[in-house]
Amino acid sequence: MSKLFQNYKRAEIEFVKADGNYLFDKDGKKYLDFSSGIGVTNLGFHLPVKKALMQQVEQIWHTPNLYQNSLQEEVAKKLIGDYDYLAFFCNSGAEANEAAIKLARKATGKGEIISFQNSFHGRTFGSMSATGQDKIKEGFGDLVPHFSYAVYNDMESVKNLVSQQTAAVMIELIQGESGIHPADQDFVTELSAFCKQNNLLLIVDEVQTGIGRTGKLFAFEHYGILPDIVTLAKGLANGLPAGAILGKSQLGSAFHYGSHGSTFGGNKLAMAAASATLDSLLTNRFLDNVEEKGRFLFKSLKNELGHKVSVKQIRGLGFMIGIETSEDITSFVGKARENGLIVLTAGSNVIRLLPPLTLSKDEIKYAVGIFKRIFN
Ligand SMILES: Cc1ncc(COP(=O)(O)O)c(C=O)c1O
Known part of the structure; x- marks a missing residue:
């Protein structure tokens, strides 16, 4: 029996290790982090x-x-x-x-x-x-x-x-x-x-x-x-x-x-x-690059998911994006996790993406592929 106040709804897994934009659970399963620990590890686990x-x-x-x-x-x-x-x-x-x-x-x-x-x-x-x-x-x-x-x-x-x-x-x-x-x-x-x-x-x-x-x-x-x-x-x-x-x-x-x-x-x-x-x-045009990658993520989501009946709207700026959906968002988060991707929710019907700003375009493509599979 947990000795903690039950004021959080916690998923069954525990992350015990991290490397860059990836998290690892107790069983060694690897996840791409599209949450940054609720917008916190904005650079991932950055050296x-x-x-x-x-x-x-x-x-x-x-x-x-x-x-x-x-x-x-x-x-x-x-x-x-x-x-x-x-x-x-x-x-x-x-x-x-x-x-x-x-x-x-x-x-x-x-x-x-x-x-x-x-x-x-x-x-x-x-x-x-x-x-x-x-x-x-x-x-x-x-x-x-x-x-x-x-x-x-x-x-x-x-x-x-x-x-x-x-x-x-x-x-x-x-x-x-x-x-x-x-x-x-x-x-x-x-x-x-x-x-x-x-x-x-x-x-x-x-x-x-x-x-x-x-x-x-x-x-x-x-x-x-x-x-x-x-x-x-x-x-x-x-x-x-x-x-x-x-x-x-x-x-x-x-x-x-x-x-x-x-x-x-x-x-x-x-x-x-x-x-x-x-x-x-603040160095090497890092933030310009984030803006550009943010536009790429937004466009990829629009292209791949925008036409789905269950996707009502995709909105946001940079690496702060919400997908409003009629899908059950709790089950979506679970399915994403099974596929090795960690996402968040917001409000009652929004899948919230707050990935690390260090994300590569390949990682964006990989994650969008998972979203597409789940929405299908
Ligand atoms: C806009 C905004 N303000 C304040 C807070 C509260 O921050 P904290 O949980 O660090 O107290 C949050 C947390 O989600 C937030 O999103």
């Missing part, structure tokens, strides 16, 4: 990250945030590039969103935050309260007050929720957990302009879309906007627990000494992994 981790373990693996941390400075510089942001490091997506909510409230002195129906921002009280899905919140009692939920891609709905007390609007540019729904370009352009005109902070939750997932370091770069606060986690340290917020430097005074913190945030091992991850992502 430069492993090397950086091994080197860091040899030196020191934790220091408290009472001392200088040149690795945090290094990762912040790589993330921020030419933007005018400051960084704060934590350990997860929910924590990053908590920090963003706190920063927005403190910087504006206002309490209301507008997020979106069907959004997902995490499972802590603040991030769960921001989440626009009732099923996530059931049974937990009172939520954090002053969150409201606009209709995604509907500017009028946002405007109707704004009051004198609105601090911020919080959005996923592609709603991930609820089924890979990309925001419309016109909507995002208008939302960003509206927030500026009305002194509302724009928080973009890039926990799933960030760190190269869509073919750019941040998904907001596709949309030509500049959020006031960006939240990150998942792929940031390619599998080590790490989260971050980037906030415009003018918000810096709101997070003054003593206002916020995290014991483990910006841990040396996580930062060593994040630094090596960003080195790989």
Whole structure:
């Protein structure tokens, strides 16, 4: 009998080894990973990250945030590039969103935050309260007050929720957990302009879309906007627990000494992994290549599956793709696994693909062949 809370539905297999984009179970069966551990090991089990981790373990693996941390400075510089942001490091997506909510409230002195129906921002009280899905919140009692939920891609709905007390609007540019729904370009352009005109902070939750997932370091770069606060986690340290917020430097005074913190945030091992991850992502046109391979994957899926009656829509950006289907998605995931391919689901009827960005075209062709066989 398991001694664990049964809050996850776990498949029977356990992965015990990994190499590049492949996972191995206890029986030695090999699987091509089209999930990246839910958008986390974005570079696969990548040697430069492993090397950086091994080197860091040899030196020191934790220091408290009472001392200088040149690795945090290094990762912040790589993330921020030419933007005018400051960084704060934590350990997860929910924590990053908590920090963003706190920063927005403190910087504006206002309490209301507008997020979106069907959004997902995490499972802590603040991030769960921001989440626009009732099923996530059931049974937990009172939520954090002053969150409201606009209709995604509907500017009028946002405007109707704004009051004198609105601090911020919080959005996923592609709603991930609820089924890979990309925001419309016109909507995002208008939302960003509206927030500026009305002194509302724009928080973009890039926990799933960030760190190269869509073919750019941040998904907001596709949309030509500049959020006031960006939240990150998942792929940031390619599998080590790490989260971050980037906030415009003018918000810096709101997070003054003593206002916020995290014991483990910006841990040396996580930062060593994040630094090596960003080195790989930001060199040799790596991300251009991801965009190109993402288009290839999308096109191959459309060509091979687009005409199937059970495929309703294929949507997404880069290596974040959803196949909406009338098939039973749980049984699809099982069949893919039997065929040596690991995929995810999202919402009630979407097969979610978050493959490692290091995937080759041959691996894409191989996986699409498996999808085709299963759909047949
Ligand atoms: C967009 C988004 N925000 C926040 C989270 C929560 O992240 P974590 O599970 O690391 O707390 C997730 C996780 O799936 C997510 O997809």
